[in-house]
Amino acid sequence: MVTITPETGTKADGADAQHARSARRRRRLLGENPLGLLLAAPYLIFVGVIFAYPLVFAVWMSFHDYFFSAPGADVEREFVGFDNFIAVATDPAVWRSFLNVGVFLIINVPLTVVLSLLLAAALNRALHAKIFLRVSFYVPYVTASVALVAVWLFLFSGPGLVNQILGPLAPDPSWLINPWLAMPTIALFVTWKGMGLFILLYLAALQAVPKELYESAATDGAGAVRTFFAVTVPGVRSATLLVLLLATITGANLFTEPYLLTNGGGPNGASTSPVLLMYQKGLEQGDPDVAAAIGVILVILVLVIALIERRAVGDEES
Amino acid sequence: MRRSIKVTALAAAGVLTLTACSGGGGGGGSADDLETKGPITIWYSNNAAEIDWGKQMVEAWNADHPDEQVKAQEIPAGNSSEEVIAAAITAGNAPCLIYNTSPAAVPQFEKAGGLVSLSSFQDGDDYIQERSGDNAAQYASADGEFYQMPWKSNPVMIFYNKAMFTEAGLDPEAPELSTYDDFLATSRTLTESGAAPYAIYPAPSSEFYQPWFDFYPLYGAETGGTLLVEDNKATFDSEAGTAVSEFWATMYEEGLSGQEPYQGDSFVDGNSAMTIAGPWAISYFGDTVDWGTVPVPTSAGTPADETYTFSDAKNVGMFTACKNKGTAWDVLKFSTSEEQDGQLLELTGQMPLRQDLTTTYPDYFDANPAYEVFGDQANRVVEVPNVSNSIEVWQAFRDAYSKAVIFGEGDIATFLTDTAAEIDDLVSQD
Numbered sequence: 001m002v003t004i005t006p007e008t009g010t011k012a013d014g015a016d017a018q019h020a021r022s023a024r025r026r027r028r029l030l031g032e033n034p035l036g037l038l039l040a041a042p043y044l045i046f047v048g049v050i051f052a053y054p055l056v057f058a059v060w061m062s063f064h065d066y067f068f069s070a071p072g073a074d075v076e077r078e079f080v081g082f083d084n085f086i087a088v089a090t091d092p093a094v095w096r097s098f099l100n101v102g103v104f105l106i107i108n109v110p111l112t113v114v115l116s117l118l119l120a121a122a123l124n125r126a127l128h129a130k131i132f133l134r135v136s137f138y139v140p141y142v143t144a145s146v147a148l149v150a151v152w153l154f155l156f157s158g159p160g161l162v163n164q165i166l167g168p169l170a171p172d173p174s175w176l177i178n179p180w181l182a183m184p185t186i187a188l189f190v191t192w193k194g195m196g197l198f199i200l201l202y203l204a205a206l207q208a209v210p211k212e213l214y215e216s217a218a219t220d221g222a223g224a225v226r227t228f229f230a231v232t233v234p235g236v237r238s239a240t241l242l243v244l245l246l247a248t249i250t251g252a253n254l255f256t257e258p259y260l261l262t263n264g265g266g267p268n269g270a271s272t273s274p275v276l277l278m279y280q281k282g283l284e285q286g287d288p289d290v291a292a293a294i295g296v297i298l299v300i301l302v303l304v305i306a307l308i309e310r311r312a313v314g315d316e317e318s
Numbered sequence: 319m320r321r322s323i324k325v326t327a328l329a330a331a332g333v334l335t336l337t338a339c340s341g342g343g344g345g346g347g348s349a350d351d352l353e354t355k356g357p358i359t360i361w362y363s364n365n366a367a368e369i370d371w372g373k374q375m376v377e378a379w380n381a382d383h384p385d386e387q388v389k390a391q392e393i394p395a396g397n398s399s400e401e402v403i404a405a406a407i408t409a410g411n412a413p414c415l416i417y418n419t420s421p422a423a424v425p426q427f428e429k430a431g432g433l434v435s436l437s438s439f440q441d442g443d444d445y446i447q448e449r450s451g452d453n454a455a456q457y458a459s460a461d462g463e464f465y466q467m468p469w470k471s472n473p474v475m476i477f478y479n480k481a482m483f484t485e486a487g488l489d490p491e492a493p494e495l496s497t498y499d500d501f502l503a504t505s506r507t508l509t510e511s512g513a514a515p516y517a518i519y520p521a522p523s524s525e526f527y528q529p530w531f532d533f534y535p536l537y538g539a540e541t542g543g544t545l546l547v548e549d550n551k552a553t554f555d556s557e558a559g560t561a562v563s564e565f566w567a568t569m570y571e572e573g574l575s576g577q578e579p580y581q582g583d584s585f586v587d588g589n590s591a592m593t594i595a596g597p598w599a600i601s602y603f604g605d606t607v608d609w610g611t612v613p614v615p616t617s618a619g620t621p622a623d624e625t626y627t628f629s630d631a632k633n634v635g636m637f638t639a640c641k642n643k644g645t646a647w648d649v650l651k652f653s654t655s656e657e658q659d660g661q662l663l664e665l666t667g668q669m670p671l672r673q674d675l676t677t678t679y680p681d682y683f684d685a686n687p688a689y690e691v692f693g694d695q696a697n698r699v700v701e702v703p704n705v706s707n708s709i710e711v712w713q714a715f716r717d718a719y720s721k722a723v724i725f726g727e728g729d730i731a732t733f734l735t736d737t738a739a740e741i742d743d744l745v746s747q748d
Contacts, residue, residue: 070638071410073431093717150581158578177522177578179725263523263579268721272524283401284526285710286426 055299061292068288084293094294097265097274098301100183104273105251105305107187112198112247113240115191120202121232134203141196149260152189176262179270186257186271194250198243205239206232241313245306252302255279274298352439356642357387358649359413363399363632364392367601367666372417374661375653386645393418400426400709407432407637414640415650419466419633421457422527422702422709427635428465429706429748434636437463439647449654451673456545456701457633465635467650468671470662472596472630473695474535476615479514480608482591486513495592495612497619498565505574514591517574519584522724526713530702531594533719535614535628536562538700543626547703547711550745552738561617563730567723577724596630597667597692611691622691629699631671663689669696705745714740 030037062084069075088094123133140148155162156175163170171178175185209232217227233240258264258271264280265272274294282291362372369392376390393416396402400423406412407430419427427433436442442464447454450468457468480490486508494500505517520532534546540558547553569575576584585593586606593599594614603609613625634654640646652658656678659670663682667689669675676683676693683690702708715737722733 067429068404068408069430070407070412070432073638075431153581157581158576173725174578177725263521264525266522266524266579266720267577267725268727269524269717280526280713283404284398285707285713286404286429287710 058292058295061289062296064289066289066292067286080289084289085297087290088293088297093269093272094274094277096269097272097277097294098297100269100271101252101254101273103183104187104190104254105248107184108191108251109244109247111187111191112194113243116195116198116202116243117233117236117240119195120199120206121228123199124203124206134199137199138196140193143193145193145256146260148189148193149257152261156185173267176271177267179267182262182267182271186254186261189261190251190254190257194247198247201239201243201246202236205236209235237313241310244309244313248305248309249302252298252305351641351643352434352647353644354642355386355644357389358415358640358642358645359389359391360415360417360649361391361393361413362417364395365598365666367598368417368668371662371665374665375658378658379649379652383645386642386648388649403427403432403635404430407639410639412637412639414642414646415634415636415653417469417632417634417653419635420702421466421631421633421704422712424457424466424633424635425459425704425706425708428459432635432637432639433465434638434640434643434646435463435465436467436636436647436650442647445651449672453671453673453697453699457704459704460706466633467635467654468631469633469654470631470666470668470670471696471699472598472632472668473627473692473699474531474594474596474630475611475613475627475692475695476518476592477585477595477599477603477607477609477611478592479585479588480610482508482513482588486511486591490610493610493612496615498561498615498617500619501565501615502568502572502574505569506572508591509574514588516576516584516590518569518592518594519576519580519590520594521579522570522575522577522720523579524716524720526709526716529712529716529719530628530630532566533562533715533723534700535594536565536616538626538628539614539616539620541626542620542624543698543700545700545703546715547705547741547745550705550742552741552745555734555738559734560730563719563723563734565615565617567726567730570724571726597669597689600667600688611688613695623694624698625695626698626700627695629671629696629701631699631701633671667692669693671696673697703745706747707744711741711744714744 026034063079063081065076065078065080065083067075119137123130123137126133153176154160157163158174158177160174163174171181175181213231213235214227217231222230253275254273255275258273258276259279262271265276275298278291278294281294282288360372360376362368372390376388380387393399394402394406396405399416399418400420403412403416403419403423404426407427412432424433436446439445446457446464446467450457454464454468457464457466459465476495478490478493478495483490483493488494488504488507494504508514508517521528537546537554537558538544540562541553541556544553544558553559566575570577576590580587580589582589583593584590585595586603613620613622614627616625634650636643636646636650654670654672656672659672660679660682662668662670663679667686669692672678675696676690679693683693702712705711718733718737718740721727722730
């Protein structure tokens with residue numbers, strides 16, 4: 001027979017309280033389910049090393065006189081305040097590049113959203129060759145830009161197929177060396193190339209739109225256009241926000257296409273993007289601090305645009 | 319609130335860590351280790367002819383130096399060798415010697431603490447000056463020291479397609495290309511006759527190095543050897559700069575040169591009747607084109623034996639990551655010796671940057687008359703100026719040139735004045 005004395009009872013209560021406190025502390029630190037943290041750890045490390053560290057480092061670089069140097073080299077990296085940002089703000093080439101990417105986004109993002117949704121809706125209803133059509137749209141997305149650029153040059157270079165068809169109506173100077181047409185041509189290329197992914201996103205979202213809504217709309221006598229705007233568009237709002245954000249972010253990171261299509265951002269910098277300029281300044285010209293300043297401005301602008309888009313489209317919660 | 323404090327603390331810790339990591343310090347090498355001997359690694363260019371030269375050079379060295387073996391490899395693939403080398407310097411894994419160092423990138427590598435001053439070797443300056451003569455001075459840095467071994471040049475000239483000239487009714491053995499007026503008239507004949515879509519097609523794209531193959535050779539010729547920047551001042555806002563710019567602007571305006579980047583080699587593909595290239599191109603052209611060469615034109619038609627051009631040199635850099643610098647210096651001298659320079663000439667057709675080239679290797683030039691003109695031209699070359707922000711200088715020039723000359727926006731005088739001021743500013747910065 002075990003007798004519980006008031007003393008032992010107090011001791012047991014104390015141990016329980018301590019145990020509860022340490023459990024609470026552990027929960028605070030590791031969350032309700034520590035296994036989740038373990039499972040998420042590889043991704044968290046990946047994000048930390050690949051995204052967070054370079055981002056913090058880039059911000060640090062943008063406020064210092066930074067250049068790449070040999071390990072152990074005796075170099076000074078002074079804090080220069082906003083000097084790099086002033087250099088960026090007073091460089092017409094930088095302004096031009098942001099203007100270029102603005103033109104690009106104005107063409108690319110709405111076109112991507114509208115065409116992807118329309119094509120996805122059409123594909124969703126397609127009765128024949130559904131798989132073939134989906135793959136057809138997806139192939140450009142997974143094909144290397146380098147390969148596709150050759151096709152685009154075959155079409156849009158001076159003596160290319162498009163100009164041959166247009167004959168006297170062909171623009172002069174030609175598409176990719178025309179200061180007004182170079183960026184729109186690149187925007188069209190990127191829209192076409194990236195469409196496959198966005199169509200897939202919309203197709204996935206369309207599967208989740210309740211069929212009852214379409215049946216109700218049909219019962220109410222709504223036509224195809226009315227149904228599209230009343231049922232489909234609101235039904236894929238989350239996907240639209242995702243497509244908008246992805247198109248904006250990937251568009252703002254534009255590099256490969258102007259680099260390959262216009263050999264370094266010509267004509268007269270009419271197709272130079274901020275990232276292409278970062279590459280030139282940072283890697284070719286040895287000014288990574290200025291390149292970092294451009295990058296910081298770009299990140300801030302993209303965040304602002306993303307916030308505006310989120311407010312404009314709304315999300316599930318709102 | 320607590321979370322935001324944690325985030326702030328983490329960010330601050332990150333920044334502090336970065337600050338600690340990036341603070342520099344130490345030195346890229348000291349005089350103490352200039353004598354150290356042992357195995358070394360070198361990189362050479364990845365074109366077939368230079369690989370052959372590199373292999374035989376390394377074999378010859380290794381056979382006599384069992385304790386100082388050289389391991390050689392092609393420069394790793396990348397967008398440009400300058401970027402690959404810059405990355406290797408930053409990573410601290412650059413080899414001892416790179417036989418593909420662009421003079422334009424030397425100031426940048428020097429600033430990064432990546433290059434060993436060859437002048438710090440006891441016989442460094444003497445060896446370089448004795449081998450390269452007066453031309454060596456162009457490769458000295460602002461402090462008067464040599465951070466590169468002047469190695470080889472590819473003086474650029476005009477190559478022309480004899481068949482196209484014949485088809486256009488022009489004399490393929492004595493083409494009229496010495497003055498700007500002659501060059502323009504010949505170009506018009508070539509295109510108007512239908513013999514060639516374009517007369518000449520220098521790459522009209524925006525890369526910083528493109529002026530080396532359109533504006534700069536003609537500018538060197540027009541000025542009798544003036545560099546783009548001298549005494550830290552841009553030199554091209556002048557009559558000579560205007561003449562060269564207006565010549566090229568006319569070529570573009572009249573459609574004699576193409577404004578759109580050509581995918582491929584315009585000359586080899588028969589899209590243009592002329593090109594500007596160095597002797598390396600001779601083996602590249604092979605039997606595809608029946609070509610002839612003339613010096614680049616000038617406004618007054620300078621005699622061939624007085625005409626300057628761009629050197630298109632590639633030099634050898636010794637990098638601070640090298641542990642056995644004593645051996646590296648010996649290998650550098652061995653590989654630029656009279657014998658190895660002769661091998662370079664024989665195997666690649668490129669011109670070693672040594673004085674009296676044609677008289678040093680008379681047998682080679684007798685046996686290869688096509689190269690003799692380049693050998694002679696190698697005595698009159700201009701190099702890229704060895705100044706701060708060199709690549710930025712060329713990019714600034716190219717951007718403005720592209721706008722005013724290739725696409726004809728704005729006037730030439732403004733382009734020259736504004737760009738000269740911009741470049742003066744760039745070279746005055748550290």
